[in-house]
Structures are given as C-alpha cells and as structure tokens.
Amino acid sequence: MSADTTAGPATGPNAYAFPRHEQTFPTLTHHEIERMRRFGELRSYKDGEALFETGKVGPGMFVVLSGHVAITQRDGLGRVTPVIDQGPGQFLAEIGQLSGRVALVDGHADGGDVEALLIPPDQLRALLVAEAELGERIMRALILRRVSLIQGGVGGPVLIGPASLGDMARLQNFLGRNGQPHYVLDPATDKDAADLVARYATSRADLPLVVIPDGRVLRNPSEPAIAYAIGMIGDNNHEKLYDVAVVGGGPAGLATAVYAASEGLSVAVFDARAFGGQAGASARIENYLGFPTGISGQALAGRAFNQAQKFGADMMIPVSIRSLDCSRNDGLFALATDCGQMMRAKSVVVASGARYRRPGIENLEKFEGRGVWYWASPIEAKLCAGQDVVLVGGGNSAGQAAVFLSGHARKVYMIIRGGGLGASMSRYLIERIEATPNIELMFNTEVIGLEGDDDASLARVRWRSRLAPEEYTLDIRNLFLFVGADPATGWLEGCGVMVDRGGFVVTGAQCKQQDGPSASPLETSVPGVFAVGDVRSGSVKRVGGAIGEGAQVVAALHGFLSDSAKPAP
Helix, strand or coil, X not given: CCCCCCCCCCCCCCCCCCCCHHHHCCCCCHHHHHHHHHHCEEEEECCCCEEECECCECCCEEEEEECCEEEEEECCCCCEEEEEEECCCCEECCHHHHCCCEECXXXXXXXXXXXXXXXXXXXXXXXXXXXXXXXXXXXXXXXXXXXXXXXXCCCCCEEECCCCCHHXXXXXXXXXXXXXXXXXXXXXXXXXXXXXXXXXXXXXXXXXXXXXXXXXXXXXXXXXXXXXXXCCCCCCHHHCEEEEEEECCCHHHHHHHHHHHHCCCCEEEXXXXXXXXCHHHCCCECCCXXXXXXXXXXXXXHHHHHHHHHCCXXXXXXXXXEEEECCCCCCCEEEEECCCCEEEEEEEEECCCEEECCCCCECHHHHECCCEECCCCHHHHHHCCCCEEEEECCCHHHHHHHHHHHCCCCEEEEECXXXXXXXXXXXXXXXXXXXXXXXXXXXXXXXXXXXXCCCCCXXXXXXXXXXXXXXXXXXXXXXXXXXXXXXXXXHHCCCCCCECCCCCECCHHHHCCCCCCCCCCCECCXXXXXXXXXXXXXXXXXXXXHHHHHHHHHHHHHHHHHHHHCCCX
C-alpha cells in the first residue's frame, strides 16, 4: 500500500521492475550503519539459511553487513519468482515489519555466509523517530517495496475463478483496499487453476478458490477468514492493556491513532473491513487541503495508515467490535470482538462512522456483491467497462463515483430522488458532471426492483419517475448505490452512551448535567468514551472535519487518562 500510489492488484505473473530503484533499494553508508547499531543485534547465517520466510512472522529489519541475500516471492502454487539480490549496506524489510507482520517474501543467504544487524519492529520504529533524515529514507523504501510487491503480479494469495464473479470482486477489493499483494487466475485459461477447481470446487458456490502461500486452499472465504490465513492480524493482542481503543479506521480513527501514538499513548485501532472507511473508497478527493490536483481516498488513507504504524499503533483489520462493556469495577473498558476475544482499554474513541444505507429496493440483498456495489474502485470499473451502469445518489460521493465510472462505462445513468443537485453536491462536481457527455441525470426518479439471470448475477434494473406511474426496465449488470449511510452504533447498546434520534453519538454539553464539570466537546455521556467523525452528532461529515476531530480528541484523552491515574482523595 502506497503513501502516494494507488496500485491495483495485478492479474498474472510479470517480471519485476523498479522505476524508483535508488529510493526502493538504497545503500547505507558506513556512518549510517554505525548509527543504527544501537537499535539492533548481530546475527549470522550460513549459506542457504533462511533469514525470513513467506507466511511466517518476520523478525524485523535486517541490515546486511557482509554476504548476499536472495529475495524471492512464492505463492501457494509453488511458483517462485526472483525479486532482487541484496548485499552489504542494504536493508531487508517492507512496511509490514513496522508492526511485526508475516513476511511476504523469502530471504536466504546466497553464495556464502551472511552477517547482518537485526532490528526488531519496536526498535525499527524507534529508529525512524530518533533518526529523522535516515528514517525518512528507510520509510520511503519500505512503502515502495510493498507497492512493488503489489504490482509485481506474483506471490501472496492466488484468487481462482471467473473475472465476472461477484465474490471475486469482493475479495479483490478487500485485499486491494488493505494493500495486500495477490493475483488472479481464470480457470478458463490457466491449466493449474482449472485443475484446482476440478479438485476443490464441487459447486459454483465454492468459487473463488483462494490458495494461500503455504498451500492451503480456501473455498469462497469471508474477509476475516482470508485475513487470518495470510497473517494480516495476529491472535495475541488481547493480552495487552491499551491506553486508547479506537473503533473505526476511517479518517477520524486514523487521525486519532497517529496523534495519540505519536504522543506516547498505546493505541489499538479496529475496523471491520479496511483502513480509510468510506473515504478510502473515493476515487478522487479534490477539496481536501493541500492537494490541489486531488488525491484518491485510498492514497490519503494509506499515508495515515503508514504513519500510525510508524508510531506504534496496533492496526487490527478486519476485526469487528460486537459490544462495549463500561461497567467493570477496575475502571477499564472491555471490547468484545467478532473473533471471541475481549480487548481491554483505559479509554475508547468511537470513530465507527456510518454503514452504507440500503434503500428499499426489491431483491437488493440477493444481488449485493453480484452486481450491486456500495463503492466504485478500479475493480468494479473494470467489470463494467463498455457497459451501461446505474448509479443512485446525489451527494459528493455519488458525484465522484459517477465521474470516475464515466471513464470506463459506456453510459452512466445517475438517478436522483430529488429535483436537483445544488443542495447536496459541491459546485465543482456539478459542473464536471454536466460537462461529461456519457452521464445522464435522471431527477425525481427511484430504483424499485432488481432482476437476475441464471448465474444469480444482476441482469436488469427497474425504476420509475416519482412524478408519474410508469415503470421502466433496462438491461443493467452493475448498480452503484451512494444513498448515504446510517451511524454504526449498534455495538454501543447497553453501555450508557447517549445517541440522538438518528442514532448518532451525542457529545459535550448536550449529554452532561448543567451543574456538572465542564466536559470535552468530544466526550460522550460515559466518562472516558469519546466520539469523533461522522458517527458524532453534529459533525460536519467531511474528511477534513473528521481528521480535525481525530487530532483534537487526543488532548481530551490525555486529560482523562491523567485524571484517572490520580489516587482518589
């Protein structure tokens, strides 16, 4: 995952190329290595011995002092692709080693013995902070290496199935949004893939197959299942006591993580799907300060995600929080996860945002992930290349998606319930939509039903005018819904956190007694529980506002943690 590159998943093996080779694989000077010695320890490896292996937890970053290390990438089909040979003065790691994730490549001593300086993840993060100039070079290299692995088209899990399969798009989107290398094989054109389908897929419901680098084969897995299988999340974080548990990895949650972790607080961030939240699915954000040419939501979120890891935040994705227990006698908060673990924290920041709203459309649930989408990424755009598509919604997210899809689809029917866009969309987007010839605006219109074909994929969309009784049907295989979202606050039920009529979390003076102590404007009715971003009642529902609240809440967290640490009078 890139700080400034949005690399989509590759579709097959390709030779490696490093357009920014000097930045991706810099050579350290003797003086720089000497400055790094205090952060690590010397290790020796015999010729052919492994320093790290794909799928196993990486020990950290290696600095090669003598000898050479061959880096290769392999997948579960036994395919091994050389990546690069690294020698004295070079370092071995990628962005995952900031948090001690599994290795994505193999590294073996090659052509002789190797002596190296091993810097474990916690010391690597300390190095990046203590040695600012050197840390900048290392950080940039770690990010670029992950991008190279994604673009290389070899290694990581192999997704096997027809490209048109809805669940294929679901898993591609999940892995792509989380910056995980992978590639796709179509059994119609690849013999190895066809053999695996014949062996493991007894019905179409088993597809896609996912082959993990260690050789395991998963049948149409859920996102958490594939995440655990490839080592995206570990299983020992439940033993830790965190200063702050942040529920939600969107802009507000990521900002909280970056600022809190950079100020020395221990932070855990939970998100059910991917970092970036709904903003992470935006094709282009053009009204965020400092990016006059715009930036994709994934690129912006990727920068924040990397920053949070740099400062030591534990990123637990995909992990859902099922409930919050605020009644413990020890003054701690307990968060129950969907995997049966109980996480403990001294304070909680609710940044869970909102969930995509599902309008009352006949057969909607039947076609979700099979032609009905709540985001528009390059993966979905590829599925609808040269086709007519329907997009429902009139806000900024809908406008950004319509413009993006217009570059791929033959025609975009943009359906809006109201009579105009002026009240719900930024002017620059309205002008761009009006200037795009293959976007047709349909006001005072609503989609009422969906129909499918023999393989259970979306085939037709029915809609009607709100001003007349006639109904219309069009052959449409992809429907995009951008009709707003409802607050994701169900997990707060029973813990005493006050919400408004819409379900958004109430904070500040609205939920405190008139004669009580002055509270942070971001603190909820439960002391120690704070809310930021879209989930908070009264928030401005903009990326910039969410990031600002995420930064602002850290001062309140310090105040609460300081007060709770004082002995009772």
